[in-house]
Amino acid sequence: MKIPSLVLFLAICSAAYATQCNVNPVNVPKQWITMSRGCRDSVRRQIQMEVSASIQYLAMGAHFSKDSINRPGFANLFFEASKEERQHAMKLIEYLLMRGELTNNLTSLIAVRAPERKTWSSGQEALEDALKMETEVTKAIRTVIVNCENDRSAGPGQDDNDYHLVDYLTGEFLEEQYKGQRDLAGKASTLKKMMDRHSALGEFIFDKKLLGIDI
Amino acid sequence: MTSGPKYSDTRCGKEIDDSRASSVCKGCTFDGLPAIFSFNIIILLSPYYASNCIMKVIALAVSCLLALSAVSAETCFNDVSMDCGQASNSLGLPSCNAIYGHFSRQGNVANEMQAYANLHMRRSYEYLLSAAYYNNYQTNRLGFSKLFQKLSDETWDKTIELIKHITKRGGSMDFARRSVQETVTRNSTIELQELESLAHALDTQKEIAERAFYIHQEATRNNHKTHDAEIAQYLEEEFIEDHADTIRNLAGHTSDLKQFIVQNDGNDLSIALYLFDEYLQKTV
Numbered sequence A: 001m002k003i004p005s006l007v008l009f010l011a012i013c014s015a016a017y018a019t020q021c022n023v024n025p026v027n028v029p030k031q032w033i034t035m036s037r038g039c040r041d042s043v044r045r046q047i048q049m050e051v052s053a054s055i056q057y058l059a060m061g062a063h064f065s066k067d068s069i070n071r072p073g074f075a076n077l078f079f080e081a082s083k084e085e086r087q088h089a090m091k092l093i094e095y096l097l098m099r100g101e102l103t104n105n106l107t108s109l110i111a112v113r114a115p116e117r118k119t120w121s122s123g124q125e126a127l128e129d130a131l132k133m134e135t136e137v138t139k140a141i142r143t144v145i146v147n148c149e150n151d152r153s154a155g156p157g158q159d160d161n162d163y164h165l166v167d168y169l170t171g172e173f174l175e176e177q178y179k180g181q182r183d184l185a186g187k188a189s190t191l192k193k194m195m196d197r198h199s200a201l202g203e204f205i206f207d208k209k210l211l212g213i214d215i
Numbered sequence B: 001m002t003s004g005p006k007y008s009d010t011r012c013g014k015e016i017d018d019s020r021a022s023s024v025c026k027g028c029t030f031d032g033l034p035a036i037f038s039f040n041i042i043i044l045l046s047p048y049y050a051s052n053c054i055m056k057v058i059a060l061a062v063s064c065l066l067a068l069s070a071v072s073a074e075t076c077f078n079d080v081s082m083d084c085g086q087a088s089n090s091l092g093l094p095s096c097n098a099i100y101g102h103f104s105r106q107g108n109v110a111n112e113m114q115a116y117a118n119l120h121m122r123r124s125y126e127y128l129l130s131a132a133y134y135n136n137y138q139t140n141r142l143g144f145s146k147l148f149q150k151l152s153d154e155t156w157d158k159t160i161e162l163i164k165h166i167t168k169r170g171g172s173m174d175f176a177r178r179s180v181q182e183t184v185t186r187n188s189t190i191e192l193q194e195l196e197s198l199a200h201a202l203d204t205q206k207e208i209a210e211r212a213f214y215i216h217q218e219a220t221r222n223n224h225k226t227h228d229a230e231i232a233q234y235l236e237e238e239f240i241e242d243h244a245d246t247i248r249n250l251a252g253h254t255s256d257l258k259q260f261i262v263q264n265d266g267n268d269l270s271i272a273l274y275l276f277d278e279y280l281q282k283t284v
Helices: A002-014 A035-064 A071-096 A123-149 A165-197 A197-209 B019-032 B033-048 B054-075 B076-084 B108-135 B142-168 B194-219 B227-266 B268-283
Strands: none
Touching: A002 A071, A035 A071, A035 A123, A035 B108, A035 B142, A071 A123, A071 A165, A071 A197, A071 B142, A123 A165, A123 A197, A123 B076, A165 A197, A165 B194, B019 B227, B142 B194, B142 B227, B142 B268, B194 B268, B227 B268
């Protein structure tokens, strides 16, 4: 009984105090850290959402890679989208770090869960599903903007209107979302037209087009 | 089989109303087995038949027997031969897939590959959080951050590669799959001190490397239901080689830090950690 409790005690201590293996944590002024709690928590939730989207795109890539589906162009598109979503999560993390956040509660920031959906009946359906997912992400970014633009719960010394983050999200993230949505919607339209009378051939040709092969 | 319906069989060339002949044609198309018996009967009775069709029926029966050997092997070609002869709007072709050997059929190699992809994905995001932690203004160890970012990027890329490889072998990805090797999920914190975090990374990389050994072992048991040379070779080339380097590097880092901590009564520690971080920034 004594040894485990000693280990636990040491483990608790090591988190806050110096052991022989690390230097004492130091305190530097914190007045410059001005993000409000409501805004910060919204960004944290957004990071989780981007991670979930990246995993959902992985599932789409996996589906279209199957031998029975055999759409490498679609698979490629979705694997790339998955990487992009992960990069969005990384950009938001980077932003929080710049603003003096993420000094604690790191472990709960990201939970890796299995994707909700695993199969799609066609490339067309997957493109439309991806478009729907992007629309939800865009909506969520707008919610973060609203939460950061007017946070009534902001304490003294905190930003009730986080101009810079709002500008960053509006200028960089929303721009990328709108461009991405337009691209998906365009692809979905073209494919749908090609599928109209020649569904099997249409999807086949579109898939090769996505790979950069002209046939 | 006594009241064979009238139908036209392209391989018989004409409409057949003889119930025996009918059963031969049907037997070939549907299940093959009755063909043997019908074939024998026809051999015995053949002198009594003067029909033009009879030679064709015999030829068909022979081809049925040839096809019969393929039925037991469940080949794609046999699926095609069977299903294309039938007038229907759908083709099943269940054997026309990328599965060969025992992958996805017997043993747990396919399952373990899925679990391996999932392991990479989870560890990748843990590494990403470690990279973030070492990049906050208090820890401010950009070299450590870079080290963890690299580990995260590598395990992420491997996740996608593994998913692609599973589908290359005719499998599908199951994101909920866990390895039989996996015991209780570790409930560890990301917020660790420098040496602790390196120790944690070293353990994680060993976990990933040893899991590859396990799958490799499953895939290389000769004369066993799980033998799969392709998976073994893939793991060796794309994973196992790199693991040795990564583990050796991390172990080397812990040895260096250990020296800095112990020597000079620990007075070098704060400068040593700073310099070591600078070193990581330049070399990772």
